[in-house]
Each structure stands twice: as structure tokens, then as C-alpha cells.
Amino acid sequence: MRALSLLALAALSLVQAKPFNEKRSTFAAVRPPSVPLAVRSPYVSTWSASDSLVGSWPRFWTGSIKGWSAIARVDGKGYPLMGDPAQDPIGTTSNAVQKSLTITPTKSIYAMQAGPVQVTLTFLSPIEPQSPQLQSIPLSYLQIQAVSTDGGSHTVQIMVDISAEWANADSSKVASWAVDNSVSVTGGNLQTFTIQTQSPTQFSESGDYPNWGTAVWSTLNANGLTWQSGDNASTMRAAFVSNGQLSNLNNANFRAINNGWPIFGFSNNLGSVGTSSSATLTYVVGHVRPQAITWQGSPVNAYWMNFWSNWQGLVQFFYNDLANAVNRANSLDSKIADAANAANGQNYEAIVALAARQAFGGTEFVGSTSEPWLMLKEISSDGNMQTVDVIYPAAPVLYYLNGDLLRHILNPLVNYMSSGLWPQSYSAHDLGSSYPNANGHNDGGGELMPVEESANMLILVGMYLQNPSSQSDAKAWATSHYSLFRGWAEFLVSHTLYPDNQLTTDDFAGPISNATNLALKGIIGIGEMGRIANFVGKTGDALHYSSVAQQYSTTWNAVSKDPSGQYLNLAYGDTNSWSLKYNAFPDRLLGLGLIPAATIALEDSKYKTVMNTYGVPLDVRHTYTKVDWELWTAASASDSSVRQSIVDGVYKYINTSPSRVPFSDWYDTVSGSSNGFQARPVIGGMFSILAQGLNKPGLPAATPSSIDTSKTYRITVGGRSGCNTILSVASCGTNKVDLFSSDDGSGRQHFQFVAVSGLTNVYNIKVAGGRDGCNTFLSSASCGADLVDLFGSDDGSGRQRWVVSPSGSGFNVQPYSGRASCNTFLSVASCGSDLVDLYSFDDASGRQQFTLTAV
Known part of the structure; x- marks a missing residue:
């Protein structure tokens, strides 16, 4: 299918788009460590790491600046709204005062007071779990609207700009740019700036940002639009503060990004603004790469290329689709917020709202319509591609929003390990050491976690097969890959119960022998293989693997218990030690019943005694924890007070952490400080409690x-x-x-x-x-x-x-x-x-x- 049918639908959108209208009137309050502004993919990931939108620059997830500023000019006086444009001499200005911030799963909404006028900036990064086509679009919306707050009328102009830093993270690189007004949308034409590195290097990165592709910055030519491109940042902003408009000229002096910091600005004249809201200004921003990744050395197209052959068609659709995108976003925001609040209150609602965009921000769709691939970048902890033990903790958000996403993210791994290129009997750790190149590990090497990844894969397959929204051909898919799955299960049967000295997903803690939690994961993987076998009609295998898992579970429950009998140890025989048994979550989610209820109760009781201000440590050795594993543990707890205490600790962490980085999953439970990870997609694990609440296929209404x-x-x-x-x-x-x-x-x-x-x-x-x-x-x-x-x-x-x-x-x-x-x-x-x-x-x-x- 080409874009035509969706374009026809999008034509219903109003050109002079109305401001975002939430179906839900209020959302849980939170002060994020860093606020998502434009977060859609590993390379469209821009954040505000401050209590106020103005006074500091938006940043890429790594912390490098992505120049993006906004200035309101009210009755001739400039009020910076976003970024830190006043760090340069741009005339007489006063920073606007931030009055409020609202976080929903898809939006960040700021109310900024610019003298007698309130300006609302709404950053919408759509999450489209039902459509690979829509989810593949690497673009985000910004809308701005003004209203008088003193009862009078005031003349208002708005300028918004981005810098050439959107083209490359290496500011010594030479950028080039172009001005385009050829894209026709309902109501007029778009004015668009495209910026790129003058000498691109395809499929390579600088500072985790691509060395190829094009930054796109676009708005409708309406509401007294003037524009200017390529001039130095301070020069252009000063002209706007002085004159209230821009020159409509392009400076084609292509140069290094740090040479005067060239910017690309739009200015709109909203005229006289009174107590009724002004017209709404809509902007589109993002970064497009028609060829997105490589697979065994060959280029693979971005998924959106199946529908639009160039950035012009993509931006045209995205702008026209605004009203529909807003409706979908409002619906999703309400669904998630209502469910989270009902499950565990406002603190949990705030946690999942902050997590949603980040969870998808580490992924992007590539490939064909017959087999969409949802690719994942590990982010922060490493640049690995399709890391299995990152997909595993992130999986609850995919499971909750659309189980088919699990198949899309597993398919590249399953295809690679079925191809004969991977020589080991256990699962690979990832598909490549450096995103975006899926070169695999054809020598059988890479970061090896044999029990960890083999069990992860079987559990993830089970999560897909048992999900209410799984595709109708799930059985055929499982049957076609059955020998691969069975091979992993056989490896686990031989290596799970007493795992030798090896790394787990928590590799920063080092290798460990006879790890209780790792053995549990392997047992659950074996048990899930019994379910997979039953699903495809392999009754003998189903009985075998189910029986082995139950036998192993009985032994595990005995040998992992502390001599006190009050909790399970970190490792067999490691007396007085303890750890989060987060791998109990898939046992409960998938209904395997391998962990005795009494064991869960013992662990719940232990967590109560070791809980710190900001949560429960990962294990006895440190005060740090992993927030994804905390929420997995909360979802598997039988004691509701333990679940609530974990949720409240995590909320306190994100609300007060001194580490102003995108939601870190590795932090200290005493200080609330990040231990080094940030912006990782594992934050999808915040959806574990919601995932646990889903009805499973064929179940009666009473859960x-x-x-x-x-x-x-x-x-x-x-x-x-x-x-x-x-x-x-x-x-x-x-x-x-x-x-x-x-x-x-x-x-x-x-x-x-x-x-x-x-x-x-x-x-x-x-x-x-x-x-x-x-x-x-x-x-x-x-x-x-x-x-x-x-x-x-x-x-x-x-x-x-x-x-x-x-x-x-x-x-x-x-x-x-x-x-x-x-x-x-x-x-x-x-x-x-x-x-x-x-x-x-x-x-x-x-x-x-x-x-x-x-x-």
C-alpha cells in the first residue's frame, strides 16, 4: 500500500490546527530528570534537562546540545521561551517564566509566562503501536499558542529556530542546507529547511549521532511567516527581537557547525492577542535516513520508504495527519493513564507516562511490508544492535500495547540465528556491536551470556505467542522456527540448574556462579518451551519440558533458600545474601506456576526489610538498583504493600533525582543519583504491572x-x-x-x-x-x-x-x-x-x- 489512502484520511485535518485537546483533563504531576521533547528513534531523541524549558539548551540523549530555541516578542519586548538564546547579545529580553509542565505518554506541555501573555508549547512525539508505517516516521510535532492573561490585547510575534547541530554531533563538521517551499499541504505550502553534513559517511556515527541523513525543519507558510537560514545564531535572533520578523533570505555560506552556529528560523506574527487563544503554530522536526541500517553488509531501507520515496512525501503526510495523530495520541494517553492509575495510583501513572516515549525512542522500523523489523539500539550502556537482554526488560511495553511488536523485534534475531551464520547452540547476545550495522557474530563470539540470552529468547517468544493481540499466523511462525527454539531449550536443560561462572544481563556487577536469579530464568525458559511445544502440537516435547521445569523448580526452591528459611540467596550457598528475583515476573505473566506462592511471599517480606529511600537495591552487594527490575519485581509481588512501596520509591527517584539525564535505569537507592545509564529502551519495563493485568487469549472475563x-x-x-x-x-x-x-x-x-x-x-x-x-x-x-x-x-x-x-x-x-x-x-x-x-x-x-x- 502506498500513502494515498492515509493521505486521503489525513486531508480531514484542519490546516490552522487546533491546539492539542486532551481527552483526559489532568495527568499525574512529575518533575522528570529530563523532559522528552522530540523522541522518536535512536537518532531523534532531544530532551530538556532542566526544571525550566528556558535557560538551558535542549540536548541529544548523550548530553550534546541540539540547538532549538523559541522567543516570544510581546509589545516589542523579547521573552525567550526555550533554549538559552539570551546567552548571546540579542537585545533587551527577559526569560519567560515557566508556570507548569504536564507529561503524558506522548506529550510534554509547557505553559510559559511572557510578560502579560501566556505561551503554551506542546511537544508531541506520537507512539503508534498499531501501525509500523506510522511508527516508522522519524518526525515530531511542536505546537505553540498564545493568550493574554491580563485582560488586555498585546501584539505577539513568535520565532522558533534549530541549529546545524541537528545535522551532526561533531560540530567541526561542515554543514550544508537548502530551503524548500514545494511541499503542498491542505491550506498552503510548507516552508522547509533541510540540513545535512556536507561530506556524509553512511552507516557511521559521531557521538552516537548519524554521520549521514538529513535534518528536517518545517512549518506552514501562513500567519505572517517570515524565515531566514544559515546566518549566525546571535545575528538572526537579535534581528527578530529588534524587528519582529526575519529577512526571507538564505545565507549559503556553508561552514563548520561551530562557525557562528548557523541557525534556521521561522517567525510568525500572531497580531493582536487577547483573552481568546491565538492561532496555533505547528512545526515539524526530525532527521531522515532513507537507508537506515545494514544487514550483513547490505543496506536496508527505513520502513517509511515503502510508502514515501523521499522526505517531501513523508513531511507532507505527517503535517496533514496532525489532527488524526492528535486524536490517536489523546486516546493512547488516556488509555495508559487510566489503566496505570487504576493499577497502582498516580505515582505509577506518572512513571509510565515518562517512560513511554523513551521506551520507543530506542527503536525504529526497517525492511519490507511483508516482514517489518523493529530494530533496537542498546543506548548508553553500549551501542549494540538488537541486544537480547535489553529487549527482554523492555518487553512489557510491547506486550501491553501490541503483542505483534514482539514478533517484529524478534524477527531479525530469529532470522539471523536460523540462517546458519550463527554457529552456537545457545542464543546470540546481539546482532552487531555497533548500531546501525547488523553484522552479526558469525565467528560465534561477541558478548556471551549463554543461559541468559537463551532463556530470554524463549520467554520473549512465549510472550508473543500468548499475547491477546498476536497475529493469526503465530502458530505457523512458531512452527517454522521450532527447531531453533528447541535447540535453546536443550542447551538450558543441560546448563540451567547449576549455572557456571558467567555474566547475566546485570553485567556491570560481574560474573557469578550458581546465580539464583539466572537459574530461575533458565527454568522459566524451559517451562515456556513446554508451552511453545504444546502450541505447535508437539505433545511429547510439551510434557518433557514442562516436567523438567517443574523438577528443576523444586530443586531450585530448596538449594537457593537461605539457611534461615526466610528468603532466597543471591547465589546457592551464599548465606545471608539476597537479591531482587525479578525473573519471577514472566512466571506470573505467562501463568507457568513454577514458583511456589510461599516463595514469592518470603521474598516480599525480605524486600520490606532492605528497602531504601528510593527503592530496593539490586542485591546485597551494592546500594544501586535497576529500575526495570524493580518494576518487574513489583508486578510479581503477592503483597500489594510491597508493590506500592517499590512504585513510590521509583516515583520519588524520578521526581527528585539530582542526575538530570533521560530516565536512568541504573541508580543509587540511597542518593537517587544515576549510576551512568540513560535514555535506554529498557525503561519499557515500567509497563510490567499493566502487562500483568492484560487478559490472556481465551480467558474468561473474570481475571x-x-x-x-x-x-x-x-x-x-x-x-x-x-x-x-x-x-x-x-x-x-x-x-x-x-x-x-x-x-x-x-x-x-x-x-x-x-x-x-x-x-x-x-x-x-x-x-x-x-x-x-x-x-x-x-x-x-x-x-x-x-x-x-x-x-x-x-x-x-x-x-x-x-x-x-x-x-x-x-x-x-x-x-x-x-x-x-x-x-x-x-x-x-x-x-x-x-x-x-x-x-x-x-x-x-x-x-x-x-x-x-x-x-
């Missing part, structure tokens, strides 16, 4: 987090076609729990779920009727017996408390505690027996999966 405790439910088991399937109890005289053929109206096939105070998704399950004066609590015995029966009360052992978690097309139900190292999955036999007992794992037969139906 563990939304069971209505005022209702009663009929509980039905799978895997027993033609046999009794309804959970039932006898009348008084026996405490037996079995299966019955139908709901007989006695109440003995109806159950109530009573939430256990202080525990999330943990319930007493009680028979609703037909047993007056008799035992009604669903119960399990201590180790030694597996039959499930009824008991008279909750005796505090945990065996009358049940954790209900999603699994496949139903729920797993497990005792909360009291059965360490014993069978814990509520289960039934195949046809021939109706008794209900406990089993060691979910064997994919359906007989450990239960459906809840409100009655």
Missing part, C-alpha cells in the same frame, strides 16, 4: 485481579471431554471434593472467592450452599497426601488460601503456602476418576486449568 467477591462462580475443568467437569462437593457427612456432570441447583457446585487481606490474588474458596453447619473451605493437606477436601476454617497454614493465576485457556489454582516441595497444582485425573487432587505441574492436558463462570 485474578478482577474477581468479583460479591458473586459466586461455577468452576469447570478442561481436558475431560465427555466426562464430569464441574467442581462439586458432597452434602454433609463427607468432606470429599470431586467432579459432577451438571449444576444441580443445590449450591454445592457454586463457590465464593473471599479475598485474603493484604495479599493480591489470594483467596479463600468456599462452597456457596448446600452444606449448612459443615466444612466449607477448600483445603489441602500437608505434604504426604494430595487429595483436596473441605475444612472448617482458614487455619493460617496457607493451605486454605489459594492463588489463582492465568494459564493457557484457563486458570491455575495453587495453595498459597504450607506445601513446600510438594505437589501444588489443583488437578483432576483423566476420565475414570472424579477425585480432585494436587499435581506437580501444569502438564498442558487442560486438567490443571479451570474456568470461572459467574452464576
Whole structure:
């Protein structure tokens, strides 16, 4: 498909665009360490690292300046609004005063007081999870609007400019530029500046910024527009402050970026501005590279090139699409903010709002429409390409917004490792040491994390396959790559339970032997291989890998426990040590049930004792932590107070950190200072709690987090076609729990779920009727017996408390505690027996999966 159909849709946009109109009237307040202004890709990533938009320059994520300034001229006096233009002699000016900042997932909105006029600047970087075409556009919007605040009318002119620093990060490089007014949009023509390095070097970087491509800066030729290009920064800005307009002249003296700092400015005359809002000025800014990356040495086009053959067509569409883009952004902002607030309050809402643009800002779409590739740059910690253990922590945002994004980001890795170029039996760490060149590691080298990356890949595949929005051909995709997945699983079976001295994703902490959390990840990877096998119809493999994972889990739970029995150690036998067991999150997300609920409860209790001002340290060795792993841990916690405390600590960190860099994921929990990482896409892990709340495919409407405790439910088991399937109890005289053929109206096939105070998704399950004066609590015995029966009360052992978690097309139900190292999955036999007992794992037969139906 070409751009025509979307252009027709975009034509509905108003030329004199209205200001951004939020569907949600308010958003949670936050003072970000650094504010996203234009953040759309690894190379369009500009931020404001200050409490005020004015007084310091916007910067690329590395900290290098990306000159971008705005000045309001009110009744003849200049008021800088953005950047630090007044550092040069530009005439009599006073910096505008910042009155407010609002952060939404897609926007940063500043209200600046310029004398008697308030100027609103709205920076919109769209997030388009449903459309690779729209998400591939490396452009961002800025809108500006003015209104009088003293009841009078005032003459207002606005100047906005960017510098040649948008062409290259090396300011000694010579820049060249051009002026274009050929792009026709609804309502007129765009005035556009394009700036590039005069001698580009394709597919190379300076300071993490591209040495090729074109910076684009554009606005509509309306509202008294004048323009000027190529003159020194101070000269042009001083002319505007003095005259209220620019010269409409291009200075074609191409020179080094740092030679006078040439800028490219637009000036608009808004005329007399009163108490009604002025016309809204709209600008487009970004950086385009038609050939985006290399794959094994061959160029690969940016994905947008499938629809537009040049920057002119791209900018035309993007400008015309403004009204539609705003509507989509408003809808997404409201969806995310409402869900986050409902899940964990305003602090969590603020965290995910700040994280959203950064999470996608490390990615860009390339390739063909038949197989879009979502490429990822590691950013900050390294320049690696498609780093598996960066995709892994970032995955919750992809899982939550559109599961197909997981396939798009996995496809380059899966294709490379299926090609025969990668010689190892375990997964590669990345696709190349230096973005944007996907050269692979055909010698089998690179940064090796064999257990880490193999387990990560299997878990990520599982997240895609089990996601509600996965593509209809997911089974065919999994089947075609099954041998690759199985190879990773076989490696894990041999190397997971007692991992030798090796790096994990937290490689800054150094290698470690018998790492508890790494072993857990490997076990979950094996367990997920059982799910993958079942998904593609490999029943034998499904039973094998599920059984191995359960056996390993039982051993792991025993050997990783501290001698005190109160928590798990950092490494087997490392007495008194502890760590965040963040790899418990995919066990809960995917409903594997490999970690006993009692173990999670022990870890929750430990986290309470080691929490600092800004969160929970990564482990006993340091006070630093990783914010992605904190939120993964929060999402897997069974104690809601632990989850809230982690969220509140992270909010305090981003709200008060002295490190003014884009949301650092590695920081100190005592000081709140960054430890060196910034702007990394791993921040997508902030969406873990939202991801956990999604319904899984085929599940009934009642999820563990939304069971209505005022209702009663009929509980039905799978895997027993033609046999009794309804959970039932006898009348008084026996405490037996079995299966019955139908709901007989006695109440003995109806159950109530009573939430256990202080525990999330943990319930007493009680028979609703037909047993007056008799035992009604669903119960399990201590180790030694597996039959499930009824008991008279909750005796505090945990065996009358049940954790209900999603699994496949139903729920797993497990005792909360009291059965360490014993069978814990509520289960039934195949046809021939109706008794209900406990089993060691979910064997994919359906007989450990239960459906809840409100009655």
C-alpha cells in the first residue's frame, strides 16, 4: 500500500490546527530528570534537562546540545521561551517564566509566562503501536499558542529556530542546507529547511549521532511567516527581537557547525492577542535516513520508504495527519493513564507516562511490508544492535500495547540465528556491536551470556505467542522456527540448574556462579518451551519440558533458600545474601506456576526489610538498583504493600533525582543519583504491572485481579471431554471434593472467592450452599497426601488460601503456602476418576486449568 489512502484520511485535518485537546483533563504531576521533547528513534531523541524549558539548551540523549530555541516578542519586548538564546547579545529580553509542565505518554506541555501573555508549547512525539508505517516516521510535532492573561490585547510575534547541530554531533563538521517551499499541504505550502553534513559517511556515527541523513525543519507558510537560514545564531535572533520578523533570505555560506552556529528560523506574527487563544503554530522536526541500517553488509531501507520515496512525501503526510495523530495520541494517553492509575495510583501513572516515549525512542522500523523489523539500539550502556537482554526488560511495553511488536523485534534475531551464520547452540547476545550495522557474530563470539540470552529468547517468544493481540499466523511462525527454539531449550536443560561462572544481563556487577536469579530464568525458559511445544502440537516435547521445569523448580526452591528459611540467596550457598528475583515476573505473566506462592511471599517480606529511600537495591552487594527490575519485581509481588512501596520509591527517584539525564535505569537507592545509564529502551519495563493485568487469549472475563467477591462462580475443568467437569462437593457427612456432570441447583457446585487481606490474588474458596453447619473451605493437606477436601476454617497454614493465576485457556489454582516441595497444582485425573487432587505441574492436558463462570 502506498500513502494515498492515509493521505486521503489525513486531508480531514484542519490546516490552522487546533491546539492539542486532551481527552483526559489532568495527568499525574512529575518533575522528570529530563523532559522528552522530540523522541522518536535512536537518532531523534532531544530532551530538556532542566526544571525550566528556558535557560538551558535542549540536548541529544548523550548530553550534546541540539540547538532549538523559541522567543516570544510581546509589545516589542523579547521573552525567550526555550533554549538559552539570551546567552548571546540579542537585545533587551527577559526569560519567560515557566508556570507548569504536564507529561503524558506522548506529550510534554509547557505553559510559559511572557510578560502579560501566556505561551503554551506542546511537544508531541506520537507512539503508534498499531501501525509500523506510522511508527516508522522519524518526525515530531511542536505546537505553540498564545493568550493574554491580563485582560488586555498585546501584539505577539513568535520565532522558533534549530541549529546545524541537528545535522551532526561533531560540530567541526561542515554543514550544508537548502530551503524548500514545494511541499503542498491542505491550506498552503510548507516552508522547509533541510540540513545535512556536507561530506556524509553512511552507516557511521559521531557521538552516537548519524554521520549521514538529513535534518528536517518545517512549518506552514501562513500567519505572517517570515524565515531566514544559515546566518549566525546571535545575528538572526537579535534581528527578530529588534524587528519582529526575519529577512526571507538564505545565507549559503556553508561552514563548520561551530562557525557562528548557523541557525534556521521561522517567525510568525500572531497580531493582536487577547483573552481568546491565538492561532496555533505547528512545526515539524526530525532527521531522515532513507537507508537506515545494514544487514550483513547490505543496506536496508527505513520502513517509511515503502510508502514515501523521499522526505517531501513523508513531511507532507505527517503535517496533514496532525489532527488524526492528535486524536490517536489523546486516546493512547488516556488509555495508559487510566489503566496505570487504576493499577497502582498516580505515582505509577506518572512513571509510565515518562517512560513511554523513551521506551520507543530506542527503536525504529526497517525492511519490507511483508516482514517489518523493529530494530533496537542498546543506548548508553553500549551501542549494540538488537541486544537480547535489553529487549527482554523492555518487553512489557510491547506486550501491553501490541503483542505483534514482539514478533517484529524478534524477527531479525530469529532470522539471523536460523540462517546458519550463527554457529552456537545457545542464543546470540546481539546482532552487531555497533548500531546501525547488523553484522552479526558469525565467528560465534561477541558478548556471551549463554543461559541468559537463551532463556530470554524463549520467554520473549512465549510472550508473543500468548499475547491477546498476536497475529493469526503465530502458530505457523512458531512452527517454522521450532527447531531453533528447541535447540535453546536443550542447551538450558543441560546448563540451567547449576549455572557456571558467567555474566547475566546485570553485567556491570560481574560474573557469578550458581546465580539464583539466572537459574530461575533458565527454568522459566524451559517451562515456556513446554508451552511453545504444546502450541505447535508437539505433545511429547510439551510434557518433557514442562516436567523438567517443574523438577528443576523444586530443586531450585530448596538449594537457593537461605539457611534461615526466610528468603532466597543471591547465589546457592551464599548465606545471608539476597537479591531482587525479578525473573519471577514472566512466571506470573505467562501463568507457568513454577514458583511456589510461599516463595514469592518470603521474598516480599525480605524486600520490606532492605528497602531504601528510593527503592530496593539490586542485591546485597551494592546500594544501586535497576529500575526495570524493580518494576518487574513489583508486578510479581503477592503483597500489594510491597508493590506500592517499590512504585513510590521509583516515583520519588524520578521526581527528585539530582542526575538530570533521560530516565536512568541504573541508580543509587540511597542518593537517587544515576549510576551512568540513560535514555535506554529498557525503561519499557515500567509497563510490567499493566502487562500483568492484560487478559490472556481465551480467558474468561473474570481475571485474578478482577474477581468479583460479591458473586459466586461455577468452576469447570478442561481436558475431560465427555466426562464430569464441574467442581462439586458432597452434602454433609463427607468432606470429599470431586467432579459432577451438571449444576444441580443445590449450591454445592457454586463457590465464593473471599479475598485474603493484604495479599493480591489470594483467596479463600468456599462452597456457596448446600452444606449448612459443615466444612466449607477448600483445603489441602500437608505434604504426604494430595487429595483436596473441605475444612472448617482458614487455619493460617496457607493451605486454605489459594492463588489463582492465568494459564493457557484457563486458570491455575495453587495453595498459597504450607506445601513446600510438594505437589501444588489443583488437578483432576483423566476420565475414570472424579477425585480432585494436587499435581506437580501444569502438564498442558487442560486438567490443571479451570474456568470461572459467574452464576
